[in-house]
Amino acid sequence: MALVIAAATPFHGHVQPVLTVAADLVRRGHEVVVLTGSRFAEDVRAAGALHVSLPPAADFDDRRLEQHFPGRAAFPTGPAQLDYDMKHVFGDPTAAQYQALRTLLARRFPASVVISDPLFLGTTALALSAPPGRRPVTVGLGITMPTLLSEDAPPIGLGMPPLLGEGAKKRHREMNDQVKEAFAGAQRHIEENFKGSGTELPGFILDCLATVPDHYLQLTVPGFEYPRGDLPSSFRFVGPLPAAPRAPRPLPEWWAEVECARQPVVAVTQGSFDNRDLGRLVRPAIEALADQDVLVVAATGRADGPAEIEAGGPVPENARVGGYVPFDALLPYASVLVTNGGYGGVHQALRHGVPLVVGGDGEDKPEVAARVQWSGAGLDLRTGQPSPEAVRDAVLAVLGEPGYHARAAGLRAEIERHDALDAIAEVVARAAS
The missing domain is CATH 3.40.50.2000 (Glycogen Phosphorylase B;)
Incomplete structure (x- = not known):
């Protein structure tokens, strides 16, 4: 000892x-x-x-x-x-x-x-x-x-x-x-x-x-x-370290829709700490993908997060908004993660072989985003407050280009070693x- x-x-x-x-x-x-x-x-x-x-x-x-x-x-x-x-x-x-x-x-x-x-x-x-x-x-x-x-x-x-x-x-x-x-x-x-x-x-x-x-x-x-x-x-x-163990949380009432989704699942998060203003990334991502054939799952990381999103305008039919959504449960179903680029969260996605779209600023987030794009595992929006159009174009590019998924899978295999x-x-x- x-x-x-x-x-x-x-x-x-x-x-x-x-x-x-x-x-x-x-x-x-x-x-x-x-x-x-x-x-x-x-x-x-x-x-x-x-x-x-x-x-x-x-x-x-x-x-x-x-x-x-x-x-x-x-x-x-x-x-x-x-x-x-x-x-x-x-x-x-x-x-x-x-x-x-x-x-x-x-x-x-x-x-x-x-x-x-x-x-x-x-x-x-x-x-x-x-x-x-x-x-x-x-x-x-x-x-x-x-x-x-x-x-x-x-x-x-x-x-x-x-x-x-x-x-x-x-x-x-x-x-x-x-x-x-x-x-x-x-x-x-x-x-x-x-x-x-x-x-x-x-x-x-x-x-x-x-x-x-x-x-x-x-x-x-x-x-x-x-x-x-x-x-x-x-x-x-x-x-990377494995995700920290957390107390079990009930899955959202709409969780079965994630498990049965026929269209790509786009996960969205601003992390568990830098999420005071969900209008920086979560709301633009929801708006960006409202008319696309995807299921958007926004994890706000706050108990009052869904209420804030709803107060900002109608939630599109293809979006589901949660407070605390367990990412170890969500990422196996995700085709892409839109994130503000926390180092730990990005590696959690790569551990599951999920490619990324990163829109973050402050602290280390621009450097993390640059490495996501350099590694071939996703795209860097180069801002922490992207427009809906920028988010939409990046998500569709990642979904449409198999190379991003292949590179994320390669990093997953490297992480497993x-x-x-x-x-x-x-x-x-x-x-x-």
Whole structure:
């Protein structure tokens, strides 16, 4: 049995994959403490682990970011807001996270392994605080695309695939230099935060997220990520995590129509978190396909979601709108998924061999969408607020071109050859031996 600390920045999208890992390690007989935000205490206990809250300087409620970071609203979605987030949302908690880890290790829980999402920078500071053997083994979970700069691919943030042909590597290096220049202020700010924890950041922060941990386990397969010849030896593709177990929910009253549908089923979602305004993607998709021979199944991810859609106008006859629709039940019937592009949700679709139409903005979603199109598994709408016409054209293109389904099936087969939980458990077992 190993003692494991699983640490997560208190965002829903960061905590859930860490909890999936924690629950699996508990099932395998390990003792796990989850260090994260106070609002996730019940979720941690449901996973069978012990919850420890982050100290106030590092704890916040991601549903109310404007209360914790009042200056954030002044920056528009995009590079300016990312710069703010790197400085204040992720950078400023570094010393408090690091001290919480040190205190937990020294007084209550002498773990042999610390697993965390990459932006939990307290773990990065822990890895820098002492050489291996004098501290726990650190494991970074690649819950989104690699942030490493490379001469083989553009830097993240541009939402573009690798350039091809003569001069591509040179152009990638030039773009990397531009990103470093744009991040210079954030870099200095984060370096000061590391000094506050008594450590020194050894390079560019977007590189360090993946190079500093002893192990970096990317939660995808090579076929969904831009090829790079300069990855460190500690970097490994392990495949996506399985969907987190959820309490059983009753299927919608119209579910038999999904099971018996003769026409293609088009699933639509804005995810389980970024769904406050269903007019961004769900409503346009419903309107776009109203006159097509398809069955549209919109999963709003909210109990009041169907009421919001109905308040916006009549629901077309070929559309069914639900609150919480279990995607493990829906995706086997889906011919295409229209989604805002969350990393986990996209991989859930690919696990079922379902091609995608992606319309998302903010956070990592443009990068996910770009990889969907680059991989051949679907189309990128290049906006988080597409017009109904754009959605319709993309859905019909994916339904009408067998290549999208073939590529999604190929990625499904590649995913089936990986087991992320086994790979993580192997690292834990080696560290504890």
